[in-house]
Amino acid sequence: MLKDITLGQYFPGDTAIHRLDPRVKIVLTVEYIVLLFLAKWFFSYGLILLFLVCSAITAHIGAKTLMSGFKPLIIIIIVTAVLNILYTPGEPLVSFWKISITKEGISTAFFMVLRILLLVCGTFLLTYTTSPIRLTDGMESLLKPLKKIKVPVHELAMMMSIALRFIPTLIEETDKIISAQKARGADFTSGNIIRRAKALVPILVPLFVSAFRRADELATAMECRCYNNGENRTKLNVLVVKRADYAAIAVGVVLLAGTLIFRHYGL
């Protein structure tokens, strides 16, 4: 059961989108999110949607996969929609008791929901097409200027990539501990919530102990391989901005300009 967990799911592939420099992809995604909040009317949203659809098609990511991220958000979406419909002041459309539904309310709710859906699709497209390592590499590189104000960028990126590296190892270990405790008669499936929570203790304690031991050994092994807090560190695979990346940046600029112009005219 634990083997099915995927964090920051990634679909390996070799499309133009997959090959883009992760830094460019991160910047474009951030731009996309900002534009979603600047968009006002159908034309702006249409432009952003067009950008998303084109990217998804180039990346060979189907609509179904892209929308698979919606499920856990259904409640949030419904709550947002209802609140927006009920609490936006304006020209009343229907009124009963103390509640009135306004025209403005409906349009705000509609755009809010659209915004959330597009937001989720866009960020998922980033993680679907970028491997976690390239993602952390990209973030490290983008955040480098923060080193000047003493933000430990390299350390954070290192921690992130080690965490990613150890997720499968620790999941495997948890599986083993669960089996071992079951073999000793532990029961994880019956009883009320408190009982079940208590049953987790014999899993978590050995897991933590072993994780600390691993951390200690890993630190020694890293020291043995001359790890020096990232001073003068070089990279095997250096991130290079290629021609396709410039093209992507150009698309990003067009998108930015388009949305801003539409916004200016309230479209």
Next chain:
Amino acid sequence: MEEAIIETRELRHSFSAGESEPTIEVLHGVDLKINRGSFVAIIGHNGSGKSTLAKHFNAIYLPDVGKVWVSGIDTSDESRTLEIRKTVGMVFQNPDNQIVANVVEEDVAFAPENLGVKSEEIRRRVDDALNVVEMYHMRTHSPHLLSGGQKQRIAIAGVIAMQPDCIVLDEPTAMLDPYGRKEIIKTVYTLNRQFGITVVLITHHMNEVTGADRVIVMDKGSVFLDGTPSEIFSHVEELRGVNLDVPAPVALMYELRRAGVDVPLDALEPERCAEVLAALMKNVKTDGTRPEGEHIESDH
């Protein structure tokens, strides 16, 4: 005289379990010289101090008393620790806990990246190291999908990519199945014989040390025996006295000798042992020794 790559003099090391606990001395004055290019095996049962000794070889531990030199550099000189670590690489028991990255080649590149080697040079070193351990075809895989032996070979490649003069392996086969163990031992011997890297192999599997140039037996924090494999394994009684067993062929020869059969004690490999037995069978005239020889040979 040959040049020593690692030298210890009067090396003592103590651990303390807590502030108020008494300290326990684990190494009681070890004097060793390990020659450049040699293959040295260190054996000893649990708690004999062999792993502690190994950690002194690349300045993870520093001596309480005495000195350790690596290529002539005193390990207690902290300004030169990196130089020492670059000279003596270390491979540990658990392959999972020494792999840093998500992709095989990224992990092998870890050490040269830390040393600030240029990208093209890293690429060359990574490819070379992966070829040496025969894992080049797996370079883009994720380490957690590999077998224990493969992971351990990646760990070895990660050390080779640093281009060390010496590799210390601290029980590299302890967590592996027999097949993985064989792969690792083969790799380690290749490193020494073909690439001239000094190897210090710490183990408690006796059959892994029969090909070494020199075997050091540790017991209770001191060097107990030191010599070539055939010299060491002729001391069957002493080895058993410190809870160590001899390789199966040696045990067989030893028992045969005790039974009054004239066989040499230095048949360390099963093949050599079989030859000796075959020769013996031809010459055997008395019936008394024959069944024993036949019975044990069928084991190999």
